[in-house]
Amino acid sequence: MSTPHIERGLAATPGQPTQGPLTHEELQLAGRNHSMPLEALHDDLTPAGLHYLLIHFDIPHVSLETWRLRLGGAVADSLELSLDDLKARPAVTMPVTLECAGNGRSLLQPRPLSQPWVLGAVGTAEWTGTPLAPLLEEAGLASDAVELVFTGADSGIQGGVEEPYARSLTIEEAMHPEVMLVYAMNGQPLPLQHGFPLRLLVPGWYGMASVKWLTSIEAVTTRFMGYQQAVAYHYLQGPDGPGLPVTHIRVRSLMVPPGIPDFFTRRRVVDAGPVMLHGRAWSGHGDVERVEVGIDGTWMPAHLDPPVGDFAWRSWSMVWVANKGDHVLRCRAMDSSGALQPTEQVWNYQGIGNNMAQRVEVTVR
Amino acid sequence: MSTPHIERGLAATPGQPTQGPLTHEELQLAGRNHSMPLEALHDDLTPAGLHYLLIHFDIPHVSLETWRLRLGGAVADSLELSLDDLKARPAVTMPVTLECAGNGRSLLQPRPLSQPWVLGAVGTAEWTGTPLAPLLEEAGLASDAVELVFTGADSGIQGGVEEPYARSLTIEEAMHPEVMLVYAMNGQPLPLQHGFPLRLLVPGWYGMASVKWLTSIEAVTTRFMGYQQAVAYHYLQGPDGPGLPVTHIRVRSLMVPPGIPDFFTRRRVVDAGPVMLHGRAWSGHGDVERVEVGIDGTWMPAHLDPPVGDFAWRSWSMVWVANKGDHVLRCRAMDSSGALQPTEQVWNYQGIGNNMAQRVEVTVR
Structure with missing residues (x-):
């Protein structure tokens, strides 16, 4: 299925917050999702192997030979771009601090059940890529397009919903000059675990917006209601939404x-x-x-x-x-x-x- | 202090094994020490950012300008080598699987309290360095030397003992041709978190033997009794030793x-x-x-x-x-x-x- 069953009232977290002990499920997530040891705050830039990682499903294996970025939907001209096509476009290199929206979660009482970050879900890397806005201008967004949906190659089940990882930005958010499609991290090709061959980078936003293993960008004429957009990543006081969507990184x-x-x-x-x-x-x-x-x-x-x-x-x-x-x-x-x-x-x-x-x-x- | 207070009867683990829930201490360790997501078994070689990491204390910052490897103790000629000196020696590149001795610990019942690995404390990298044996021959081991002590730049407290991380090998173990001093991983300089600028590599052994951030090799005439050698890393049925020392990786x-x-x-x-x-x-x-x-x-x-x-x-x-x-x-x-x-x-x-x-x-x- 491609849209989540929000009407079922699924919580974005898999259960009620708890005062109880850590669960085996949380331990498994803590083992998979790497945090940055705090002594790495010493350096301006975080090496790829110390930068935090939050991976919802499995790390997908993407073959460069067949991989293309598809930009379509409500546009005048659909585009299909290889990594070489993207590298041939104007390149920008920029240090950006990324942080997981759930950083500090395990310190909350009661504790929401999800990836149990302590404090290290952060990192700063120098990202290289090409700005998104000129690509969108080239494709020619339809006048009734309201959002862009960014979809990754990773897929799985969350809150009972099976979907690829996907997030949207409004046209205005996506046109910010700092929003980029990046293919290098700290001067090296994007590591597998950071989204090889291409990830979206939305500076200033929590990491959930910077979709890894990017395969498609689709202009849509109605608001995207995918699980990661409409259910997960909301400020809520209880299981019932809608709540406020999570966007920029708090100080x-x-x-x-x-x-x-x-x-x-x-x-x-x-x-x-x-x-x-x-x-x-x-x-x-x-x-x-x-x-x-x-x-x-x-x-x-x-x-x-x-x-x-x-x-x-x-x-x-x-x-x-x-x-x-x-x-x-x-x-x-x-x-x-x-x-x-x-x-x-x-x-x-x-x-x-x-x-x-x-x-x-x-x-x- | 430089020798552990084994006479105090300190257990290598910080408390009794437990049937109880995961502790905040274990969660902190799970967050710091990265495991390899199992989908990375797909590849022959594990990227540095996905290879497991077990770091007892803090990652030390080593300056290449002042760093030297000191080889001394019971030898005819002490050596002091820069990284360039080591790189000028014959180089070997070899894929080696490293695994943490504690891999699978959290699945035991009752659960020993330490780094709570599930199953991903493993990785295979291509390591480049220079074999240790010729260096030892050059220094000329004294006839009464029995062990070599390998000491890292990282330091902290474990089981009440304050020490730099240090492990020993017998002369015979150290002379195996596959034992190397490595300065590159998967064709790149050794990452900070894997021991920059130099680590010992003992292929076939659990990872505790492959001392990171190596600063000195000392030939000694009595068995080394440091905490990581004499207390930690033993097969025991209870808190009282001595038990069998942990060496090679089990199948x-x-x-x-x-x-x-x-x-x-x-x-x-x-x-x-x-x-x-x-x-x-x-x-x-x-x-x-x-x-x-x-x-x-x-x-x-x-x-x-x-x-x-x-x-x-x-x-x-x-x-x-x-x-x-x-x-x-x-x-x-x-x-x-x-x-x-x-x-x-x-x-x-x-x-x-x-x-x-x-x-x-x-x-x-």
């Missing part, structure tokens, strides 16, 4: 946990004295304007470096003079839209956009 | 789960008719000689392709004519040492080497 900062870890608990041990705390901050709603570090509940401003790019994180740092004992470190960012990370959870039914300020417990010796 | 086969998955449960749905089942099999104790596929309890031989290399997995396949209904698929391999994967768990205290035959539940429609 967030993260810290490289200082000192050394305990293998099992990951608790940090730090030597007394000056400690350089540092991390990254980003937002899809505006520029990051301020980062504050909380030491045992007292907030202090951090130094900010320039952003790595218009749609990429910026580095922050602050020297902390660590005294012996147990301490709680936090960080929070504010963006130019005035949004500030909350220090308490702001719960929602699908566990989306939980940008509550990070909390790092350390023992200073 | 295992894995299957690419057929059909399409459900996002949350990962349960497979398959269309009725002929289905090509396929996967990989490997062993560190000899050649894989047989793979059998179990369909609802009936075992049948699979076709075997030649191994990818002397220390790498081989492909297997079998056509299954799938009839409607629910089915349980399994696979098991036997190696030239006569070892056969068990169909029931063989439990041990640290959850090591659990090579129980994989079980895949499918619904055929």
Whole structure:
């Protein structure tokens, strides 16, 4: 079937949120979907093997010989493009921070049942591709086209609905100059797991919009009601929709946990004295304007470096003079839209956009 | 401190094995330590971003300018080598299957508390480096040297012991011609997370022996008693040692789960008719000689392709004519040492080497 059975009232998550222990299903997802170890915040760019990955179904094997991108539907001229055709078009390389909309989900109480991210579902890579808007202009969108549907080669079942992974953008959203079709990541061909040979890249949006293994773009004259668009990825307070669709990345900062870890608990041990705390901050709603570090509940401003790019994180740092004992470190960012990370959870039914300020417990010796 | 307090009776795992639910600590580890999605068994070589990763502490940042490999201790001539020095030596490129000793741990009952691998802690890469034995000959091992200690740049606390990650090999083990110091993976410089700039590679052994971020090799005249050598990585039936040290990889086969998955449960749905089942099999104790596929309890031989290399997995396949209904698929391999994967768990205290035959539940429609 190609449209989800929303009328069945299926929740986007497979069950009620729970106060209960982690399930085997969540463990399987945690094993499959890689997070970025937070020490990788050290670098401007995240290597492909450390960048977060959220893959709904299986990684598909796409043969370059037969693969074509089809651009059709409500357009004057359908296009069918090989990867070479796309590479022959004007190329742009741009650092972009991508984050999974579910980042921080496992920290919510009660816990929505889905991929149980802790905090590492983020990464910044330098993506190379060709802007989408000129392609759409070339195809000639029909005057009654309202959305573009982007479909990947990956397919499976979610919430009882069998579909390929597909998401839509309105014409206006799709025409933004930063929206690209990308075929390289950090100067290398797109890795298999990041969507080889081609993925959509929607800078500033949570990662669900950047459809991997892209096979078709279809202009449609009515709103797309696929599962990943109409059911999943909504801010909801309970199982019943519609709720607000998830779009741009909420402001967030993260810290490289200082000192050394305990293998099992990951608790940090730090030597007394000056400690350089540092991390990254980003937002899809505006520029990051301020980062504050909380030491045992007292907030202090951090130094900010320039952003790595218009749609990429910026580095922050602050020297902390660590005294012996147990301490709680936090960080929070504010963006130019005035949004500030909350220090308490702001719960929602699908566990989306939980940008509550990070909390790092350390023992200073 | 540089030697672990074994006399304190610390268990290698942080607590008693449990029948209980997954802990937040295990979830944190599952998020940090990447497993290989099983569909990556499709390819001879695993891309760096899909290869499994087990990192005990934090990924260290090593500067190539100051980094040197120090080979010293009980040798006639200590050596200090830059990466260029190592690259100038004879180079070997070899596909090697690496697997974490804890692969399959989370499937044990009761469950040892550590990294809760399901089944994907494996990968095969083409590694490039220089054999270790000629370097040892050049340095001239003292006649009373018994072991070589390999120490990484990563450091932390495990079981109450603070140490850099370090493992030893006997002289005889270290002199095997396939033991290498590697600086490239799949034709690229060693990725940060795989040990940049240099890691030890001990083909045929579980991954704990292949020390990442290698900084020193020290010939010693008494057995090394570091935590990762003397406490962790032992086959034990309870908290008290010594038990048998973990060395070579036990025979295992894995299957690419057929059909399409459900996002949350990962349960497979398959269309009725002929289905090509396929996967990989490997062993560190000899050649894989047989793979059998179990369909609802009936075992049948699979076709075997030649191994990818002397220390790498081989492909297997079998056509299954799938009839409607629910089915349980399994696979098991036997190696030239006569070892056969068990169909029931063989439990041990640290959850090591659990090579129980994989079980895949499918619904055929």
